[in-house]
Amino acid sequence: MRQILPLLAAALLPIVLTAAEPAPAVPPRYEIRADHDPNGTGKFYLGREIAQVMGHRAADWLERPEREEEEQTEKMVDALKFREGEIVADIGVGSGYVARKIAKRIGASGIIYGVDIQQEMLAVLAKRMAMFRITNVRPVLGTVTDPKLPPASCDTMILVDVYHEFDHPFEMVAAMTRGLKPGGRLVLVEFRGEDPSIPIKTIHKMTEAQVKKEMAVHPLDFAENISMLPWQHVLIFRKRADSAATDDCCVAPTSRAALLQRPAAQ
Numbered sequence: 596m597r598q599i600l601p602l603l604a605a606a607l608l609p610i611v612l613t614a615a616e617p618a619p620a621v622p623p624r625y626e627i628r629a630d631h632d633p634n635g636t637g638k639f640y641l642g643r644e645i646a647q648v649m650g651h652r653a654a655d656w657l658e659r660p661e662r663e664e665e666e667q668t669e670k671m672v673d674a675l676k677f678r679e680g681e682i683v684a685d686i687g688v689g690s691g692y693v694a695r696k697i698a699k700r701i702g703a704s705g706i707i708y709g710v711d712i713q714q715e716m717l718a719v720l721a722k723r724m725a726m727f728r729i730t731n732v733r734p735v736l737g738t739v740t741d742p743k744l745p746p747a748s749c750d751t752m753i754l755v756d757v758y759h760e761f762d763h764p765f766e767m768v769a770a771m772t773r774g775l776k777p778g779g780r781l782v783l784v785e786f787r788g789e790d791p792s793i794p795i796k797t798i799h800k801m802t803e804a805q806v807k808k809e810m811a812v813h814p815l816d817f818a819e820n821i822s823m824l825p826w827q828h829v830l831i832f833r834k835r836a837d838s839a840a841t842d843d844c845c846v847a848p849t850s851r852a853a854l855l856q857r858p859a860a861q
């Protein structure tokens with residue numbers, strides 16, 4: 596026995612040591628840096644600094660008369676070939692400048708969820724939709740981590756000049772992906788970060804490579820870059836058809852009837 600005990604202790608030693616070792620540290624998803632762009636938040640995600648959210652007091656800038664010439668949103672919306680009856684979410688809808696153009700294409704049988712985190716912006720949206728007699732846009736108050744949309748409900752989600760200012764980009768894309776139907780489109784319209792001649796602050800632009808890097812951690816496949824706009828790229832991703840299995844909230848697609856009965860805002 597005296598001979599066996601040291602052997603047993605030696606055999607158990609690595610197990611005891613392993614159990615006492617601390618778990619490897621998981622790197623934090625976001626990083627705060629003191630040295631950063633004065634127009635940014637100092638919060639970084641996958642090497643990119645997150646921009647400050649555009650306040651509701653600047654809503655008039657979204658409706659500036661020169662916008663159509665600079666961004667050609669009619670052309671952009673046409674290129675996306677929305678179908679009659681589509682269920683769309685305009686995330687970071689602002690005053691609804693783009694939403695009201697989509698509203699015409701999808702017709703009365705379609706729905707646009709106009710999601711924003713600023714209640715004041717949703718008030719501007721409601722006023723403008725009433726002014727244009729548009730009835731298929733539903734305001735939804737989201738949070739910085741959740742657009743509060745029904746699971747697997749949307750054919751298309753569009754974000755025009757919004758993604759780069761998400762405070763929690765990982766959580767938002769995860770939640771948006773859950774809200775897309777399998778095969779549904781996620782459309783990101785961002786000012787081209789590759790082009791220094793575009794007169795927009797660097798922090799409010801994104802490169803195609805950076806957008807792809809950030810989407811690659813989600814069950815999304817890159818489909819296309821529609822590069823016909825003067826200043827922006829239109830990057831289209833599709834939710835993987837088999838990804839519903841990993842979405843614990845995506846039990847079954849929401850029926851059209853349920854969507855139409857959904858309250859205007861939460």
Ligand SMILES: C[S@@+](CC[C@H](N)C(=O)[O-])C[C@H]1O[C@@H](n2cnc3c(N)ncnc32)[C@H](O)[C@@H]1O
Nearest residue numbers: 649657687688689692711712713716739755757
């Ligand atoms: C620059 S504006 C763009 C508005 C609109 N897409 C347009 O092009 O006219 C950005 C909007 O995104 C909203 N926003 C920022 N973070 C958001 C989030 N996590 N979820 C929803 N909206 C958000 C802001 O409140 C603001 O209204």
